[in-house]
Amino acid sequence: MEAYLAIVSKREVRDYLPDPIREEEMNQILEAGRASGSSRNRQHWRFILMRDRKRLRELSVLVTRPANLTGCAAAIVVVLTNPRAQFDAGRAAQNMMLAAWSLGIGSCPNTPADEPGLKTALRVPGEAGIPTIISLGYPAPGAPRPRPRAKPEEVLARIDRLPLKDLVYREVYGG
Numbered sequence: 001m002e003a004y005l006a007i008v009s010k011r012e013v014r015d016y017l018p019d020p021i022r023e024e025e026m027n028q029i030l031e032a033g034r035a036s037g038s039s040r041n042r043q044h045w046r047f048i049l050m051r052d053r054k055r056l057r058e059l060s061v062l063v064t065r066p067a068n069l070t071g072c073a074a075a076i077v078v079v080l081t082n083p084r085a086q087f088d089a090g091r092a093a094q095n096m097m098l099a100a101w102s103l104g105i106g107s108c109p110n111t112p113a114d115e116p117g118l119k120t121a122l123r124v125p126g127e128a129g130i131p132t133i134i135s136l137g138y139p140a141p142g143a144p145r146p147r148p149r150a151k152p153e154e155v156l157a158r159i160d161r162l163p164l165k166d167l168v169y170r171e172v173y174g175g
Contacts, residue, residue: 006102009155011144013106014068016137020051021073025103029136030076032099036092044085045092048077048122059121062114063133069110073137077122080129089131096134101146106139 021029026049033047050056051074060066069075076096080089097107110133112118118130139145147155169175 003098005148005150005152005155006098006146008152008159009147009150010098010101011106012108013137013139013143013145014065014071014108014135015140015143016072016106016135017140019073019138021105021136021138025100025105026074028103029096029099029105033076033078033092033096036088036095038088038091039085042082042085042088044080044082045089046079046081046128047092048079050075050077059118062112062118062121063110064113065110068108068135069133071137072135075110075136076134077118077130078132078134079122079124080131081127083127083129086131093132093134100136102148104138104146105136106143106145107134107136109134 030047030049033045034043036045038044050059056069056072056075060069063069078089078093080086093109097109100107112130112133115130118124118133119128122130124130
Protein backbone atom coordinates (compact mmCIF):
# COMPACT_ATOMS: atom_id res chain seq x y z
CA MET A 1 0.00 0.00 0.00
CA GLU A 2 1.40 3.41 -0.92
CA ALA A 3 2.04 5.86 1.93
CA TYR A 4 -0.59 8.44 0.93
CA LEU A 5 -3.32 5.80 0.68
CA ALA A 6 -2.34 4.41 4.09
CA ILE A 7 -2.54 7.91 5.59
CA VAL A 8 -5.93 8.87 4.17
CA SER A 9 -7.54 5.45 4.62
CA LYS A 10 -6.31 4.62 8.16
CA ARG A 11 -9.18 3.94 10.54
CA GLU A 12 -9.15 2.95 14.19
CA VAL A 13 -9.81 -0.74 14.75
CA ARG A 14 -11.16 -1.82 18.11
CA ASP A 15 -12.43 -5.30 17.27
CA TYR A 16 -9.79 -7.90 16.50
CA LEU A 17 -9.43 -11.53 15.52
CA PRO A 18 -7.69 -13.68 18.16
CA ASP A 19 -4.86 -14.61 15.77
CA PRO A 20 -1.35 -13.66 16.92
CA ILE A 21 0.53 -11.12 14.80
CA ARG A 22 3.34 -12.72 12.83
CA GLU A 23 6.82 -11.94 14.15
CA GLU A 24 8.10 -10.44 10.88
CA GLU A 25 5.10 -8.09 10.73
CA MET A 26 5.55 -7.05 14.36
CA ASN A 27 9.21 -6.30 13.68
CA GLN A 28 8.25 -4.13 10.69
CA ILE A 29 5.80 -2.20 12.87
CA LEU A 30 8.43 -1.65 15.57
CA GLU A 31 11.05 -0.66 12.97
CA ALA A 32 8.62 1.99 11.67
CA GLY A 33 8.54 3.46 15.17
CA ARG A 34 12.30 3.27 15.50
CA ALA A 35 12.75 5.00 12.14
CA SER A 36 10.58 7.97 13.16
CA GLY A 37 12.11 11.39 13.18
CA SER A 38 12.81 13.11 16.47
CA SER A 39 14.08 16.51 17.52
CA ARG A 40 17.87 16.52 17.23
CA ASN A 41 17.66 12.74 16.74
CA ARG A 42 17.31 12.27 20.50
CA GLN A 43 14.91 9.33 20.16
CA HIS A 44 13.24 9.86 23.52
CA TRP A 45 10.85 6.96 23.01
CA ARG A 46 11.03 3.37 24.16
CA PHE A 47 8.53 0.64 23.31
CA ILE A 48 7.20 -2.15 25.49
CA LEU A 49 5.78 -4.96 23.34
CA MET A 50 3.02 -6.86 25.08
CA ARG A 51 1.56 -10.11 23.74
CA ASP A 52 0.48 -11.91 26.91
CA ARG A 53 -3.34 -11.83 26.81
CA LYS A 54 -3.71 -12.32 30.55
CA ARG A 55 -1.38 -9.39 31.22
CA LEU A 56 -3.22 -7.22 28.67
CA ARG A 57 -6.52 -7.97 30.43
CA GLU A 58 -4.98 -7.03 33.79
CA LEU A 59 -3.67 -3.72 32.43
CA SER A 60 -6.86 -2.91 30.52
CA VAL A 61 -8.46 -1.32 33.58
CA LEU A 62 -5.71 1.32 33.50
CA VAL A 63 -6.73 2.76 30.08
CA THR A 64 -9.79 4.82 29.17
CA ARG A 65 -11.37 2.07 27.02
CA PRO A 66 -10.49 -1.31 28.56
CA ALA A 67 -12.11 -3.36 25.77
CA ASN A 68 -9.48 -2.09 23.33
CA LEU A 69 -6.80 -4.01 25.23
CA THR A 70 -8.77 -7.08 26.29
CA GLY A 71 -9.45 -8.10 22.70
CA CYS A 72 -6.21 -7.19 20.96
CA ALA A 73 -3.52 -9.61 19.83
CA ALA A 74 -0.70 -7.33 21.00
CA ALA A 75 -0.05 -3.85 22.31
CA ILE A 76 2.85 -1.45 22.12
CA VAL A 77 3.28 0.81 25.13
CA VAL A 78 4.98 4.02 24.02
CA VAL A 79 7.24 5.25 26.82
CA LEU A 80 8.61 8.78 26.66
CA THR A 81 11.91 9.36 28.46
CA ASN A 82 11.60 13.16 28.13
CA PRO A 83 8.17 14.65 28.93
CA ARG A 84 8.82 17.55 26.51
CA ALA A 85 9.08 15.20 23.51
CA GLN A 86 5.33 14.53 23.17
CA PHE A 87 5.32 15.40 19.46
CA ASP A 88 8.10 12.91 18.76
CA ALA A 89 6.21 10.18 20.61
CA GLY A 90 3.18 10.93 18.45
CA ARG A 91 5.28 10.66 15.31
CA ALA A 92 6.57 7.24 16.38
CA ALA A 93 3.08 6.03 17.32
CA GLN A 94 1.58 7.20 14.03
CA ASN A 95 4.40 5.56 12.05
CA MET A 96 3.72 2.25 13.79
CA MET A 97 -0.04 2.48 13.25
CA LEU A 98 0.40 3.32 9.56
CA ALA A 99 2.90 0.49 9.10
CA ALA A 100 0.43 -1.90 10.74
CA TRP A 101 -2.40 -0.66 8.49
CA SER A 102 -0.26 -1.18 5.38
CA LEU A 103 0.28 -4.79 6.53
CA GLY A 104 -3.45 -5.42 7.02
CA ILE A 105 -3.24 -5.06 10.80
CA GLY A 106 -5.62 -2.79 12.69
CA SER A 107 -4.64 -0.53 15.55
CA CYS A 108 -6.01 2.01 17.98
CA PRO A 109 -4.21 4.48 20.26
CA ASN A 110 -5.32 4.21 23.88
CA THR A 111 -5.06 6.91 26.51
CA PRO A 112 -3.86 5.92 29.97
CA ALA A 113 -6.57 6.47 32.59
CA ASP A 114 -4.13 5.71 35.41
CA GLU A 115 -0.63 6.55 34.21
CA PRO A 116 0.99 6.12 37.66
CA GLY A 117 -0.61 2.67 37.90
CA LEU A 118 0.64 1.74 34.43
CA LYS A 119 4.13 2.99 35.23
CA THR A 120 4.21 0.87 38.38
CA ALA A 121 2.84 -2.23 36.63
CA LEU A 122 5.31 -1.90 33.75
CA ARG A 123 8.29 -0.76 35.87
CA VAL A 124 8.61 2.50 33.93
CA PRO A 125 11.16 4.68 35.75
CA GLY A 126 10.85 8.14 37.32
CA GLU A 127 10.37 11.02 34.89
CA ALA A 128 9.37 8.78 31.97
CA GLY A 129 5.77 8.91 30.86
CA ILE A 130 3.30 6.80 28.90
CA PRO A 131 1.52 8.99 26.34
CA THR A 132 -0.26 6.12 24.60
CA ILE A 133 -0.68 2.38 24.26
CA ILE A 134 -1.33 1.08 20.76
CA SER A 135 -3.62 -1.95 20.57
CA LEU A 136 -3.00 -4.15 17.52
CA GLY A 137 -4.61 -7.09 15.76
CA TYR A 138 -6.04 -8.39 12.54
CA PRO A 139 -9.45 -6.74 12.05
CA ALA A 140 -12.48 -8.86 12.99
CA PRO A 141 -15.36 -9.19 10.52
CA GLY A 142 -17.23 -5.90 10.38
CA ALA A 143 -14.26 -3.87 11.64
CA PRO A 144 -12.58 -1.32 9.35
CA ARG A 145 -9.92 -2.92 7.22
CA PRO A 146 -7.29 -1.73 4.78
CA ARG A 147 -8.22 -1.64 1.10
CA PRO A 148 -4.88 -1.60 -0.74
CA ARG A 149 -6.48 -1.11 -4.16
CA ALA A 150 -8.68 1.85 -3.18
CA LYS A 151 -8.09 5.21 -4.80
CA PRO A 152 -7.20 7.98 -2.30
CA GLU A 153 -9.72 10.42 -3.80
CA GLU A 154 -12.52 7.85 -3.32
CA VAL A 155 -11.49 7.32 0.30
CA LEU A 156 -11.36 11.07 0.93
CA ALA A 157 -14.85 11.52 -0.55
CA ARG A 158 -16.30 9.03 1.97
CA ILE A 159 -14.67 10.11 5.21
CA ASP A 160 -16.38 12.39 7.70
CA ARG A 161 -13.86 15.24 7.89
CA LEU A 162 -14.15 18.99 7.61
CA PRO A 163 -13.32 20.29 4.12
CA LEU A 164 -9.91 21.90 3.64
CA LYS A 165 -11.55 25.30 3.08
CA ASP A 166 -12.69 25.16 6.73
CA LEU A 167 -9.30 24.04 8.05
CA VAL A 168 -6.64 25.83 6.04
CA TYR A 169 -6.03 29.57 6.25
CA ARG A 170 -3.64 31.55 4.06
CA GLU A 171 -0.84 33.53 5.68
CA VAL A 172 -2.75 34.33 8.92
CA TYR A 173 -5.29 32.55 11.11
CA GLY A 174 -8.74 33.09 9.65
CA GLY A 175 -7.28 34.58 6.45
